[in-house]
Amino acid sequence: NKLLSLYNNSQEQTSLSPRLLQSEAYHKLQEVIEKGVELKDNEELWKELEAAVLECSPNFRTNLQLLVGGKLTSYNMHTSILIKFGVSPTQMTVLLNRTKGTIVSRRESLSMRIFDRKLGVKVIDEIIRLL
Secondary structure (H helix, E strand, O other): OHHHHHHHHOOOOOOOOHHHHOOHHHHHHHHHHHHOOOOOOOOHHHHHHHHHHHHHOOOHHHHHHHHHOOOOOHHHHHHHHHHHOOOOHHHHHHHOOOOHHHHHHHHHHHHHHHHOOOOOHHHHHHHHHHO
C-alpha cells in the first residue's frame, strides 16, 4: 500500500539519477545498446551496473528482495537494473536476447511477486525507479 501510495503521489515519471547518467557503467551500457548486441549473464558489465545502482540507491537490492518476497533471480535483478537505468523494453529485447513479449512478461511477473496482481508495466517500472 505504501508503494502504491508513493507511486500515486508522484506527479510525473521519476527521472533518472544524475549520478547514474554520469556513471562509467551507464556509458558502457549505452555503447552496448548502440552496438545492438546481447549482454550475456556472465558479463562483467552486470556487476558494474549493479554497483552504480547501489552507489545511488544503497538499499536497492535489499528493498527489491523484500518486495519480491525472498529469492531474487538474476533475470529479475537484471531486468530491474535495466529499468533503473531507463532502458526501454525494445532495447531490453536486444540486450537480453528475448522477445518483447518475454520482456513484458518479466515485468508483469515482478508486479505479481510484489503486489499479487498485475498492475501494468508502467507501474512496476516506476516503483523500481523509486527504489
